């Protein structure tokens with residue numbers, strides 16, 4: 122298949138923008154949060170957009186990554202880069218353990234994945250594990266704090282994730298995943314190894330969340346199980362992706378730019394209005410625009426990256 | 427009846443149960459390259475189930491399915507596709523949000539195994555009159571076009587054995603004739619076909635031999651002309667919904 126140029130241009134433009142912004146805008150934590158959600162919603166897009174599985178418990182991989190990083194640093198004196206590898210490994214191992222969930226579908230899968238994330242949270246926040254995880258008291262990492270470097274590593278992870286989505290959108294492998302999403306029986310008869318392909322998508326999606334969790338731990342250094350396993354992270358990533366439109370690169374980017382933008386503009390100062398607007402918006406979208414904002418264009422036959 | 431182990435497909439005493447109900451109750455037949463076998467019978471007699479078992483959707487609960495001399499019962503669908511078995515579906519199952527071209531591209535990329543040449547997809551779509559629809563989403567197609575797309579997707583894997591399930595339903599007389607010619611041409615090129623169909627005119631035009639099924643059992647095997655004179659076949663068809 123030919124690479125659609127729009128995909129690569131859009132991905133490169135957003136990466137360049139996020140790389141340049143810290144030199145002109147001083148609220149680095151806000152920028153970091155944007156990078157985090159830009160990456161997480163594309164990571165979720167890999168699973169939901171290409172295979173149709175909607176993981177409400179997506180934050181579980183993020184939390185596993187954050188704690189993988191923290192445990193490597195606290196208990197083994199690892200440097201930040203080896204600790205990032207541990208973060209990635211923690212999320213992928215969790216995904217391997219949770220593979221039986223892929224036998225479920227629809228709402229059952231969504232809810233079971235949420236329950237799994239909660240179970241991991243319960244283990245990590247258990248006071249009995251204080252020696253290893255610091256339990257509910259949270260972690261405070263010393264010696265690795267490097268906000269600039271960790272910001273750029275986060276941008277690098279975002280770039281890698283965008284590249285992955287662009288590849289899925291332009292490769293036979295991505296097409297085969299979409300075939301599985303459309304009809305597993307037909308996909309099998311077309312020669313697609315359904316179980317293996319969807320496992321790959323599941324692991325890639327988990328890997329992205331694990332890396333983001335790891336770099337989050339590195340960037341903020343002090344956090345609690347409630348932060349790293351906040352279901353709000355899953356909800357944000359899901360809503361941003363659905364709002365913009367899954368399976369595209371543009372959709373989740375738009376979702377983050379608009380919804381997370383609005384959230385930061387008004388949601389923090391007047392959360393009650395934000396929740397009202399947000400709730401109304403979600404209901405309206407599900408009813409009138411189930412394929413997200415980009416479907417306003419694709420419906421008219423306009424190709425969207 | 428030939429009993430050589432060299433048959434392309436051998437179905438031997440196959441049983442398929444759903445709960446306590448036997449949808450297939452000891453079915454046996456064989457099929458060779460270039461041959462077109464019709465599978466007819468009243469509604470619910472087990473024709474689709476037979477295709478589902480051969481194509482790997484369900485494992486058989488008893489008996490054996492042999493393809494090219496090796497047992498394939500219970501093998502996953504994607505492996506069977508690569509070995510050279512493919513099918514259409516009674517209610518078509520294309521990848522609805524993908525384009526017609528993408529539907530066949532996937533099958534050509536993943537479904538054709540070693541030792542078989544990948545067909546020219548453009549020529550394939552043209553031969554099935556789908557070329558004008560290549561960039562349309564499969565979901566925009568009507569039901570007859572979706573069935574043809576199912577066929578195109580199956581053919582994109584260059585199968586040695588093709589199982590077609592009520593492909594003719596919904597086609598107009600001219601389309602029926604063209605479809606019959608296409609299936610004959612595939613057989614002339616050496617493909618083995620199992621054709622499930624209610625339209626006897628179509629069966630007559632396409633098949634070399636038919637099997638008549640009733641309640642999961644084979645009640646007749648031979649030519650269609652002989653079948654129409656067989657007392658049990660007549661009884662089953664007059665008693666059932668179809669003639």
Ligand SMILES: Nc1ncnc2c1ncn2[C@@H]1O[C@H](COP(=O)(O)OP(=O)(O)OP(=O)(O)O)[C@@H](O)[C@H]1O
Pocket residue numbers: 444449467468469470471472473474475476516
């Ligand atoms: N997945 C299934 N679960 C339970 N019962 C099934 C299943 N598939 C088929 N059956 C039953 O098995 C019997 C045979 O069904 P099958 O679809 O093979 O019939 P058919 O000969 O193809 O009929 P038709 O001409 O209506 O397509 C029917 O009684 C059907 O209800």
Ligand SMILES: [Mg+2]
Pocket residue numbers: 473474475516591
């Ligand atoms: Mg049937």
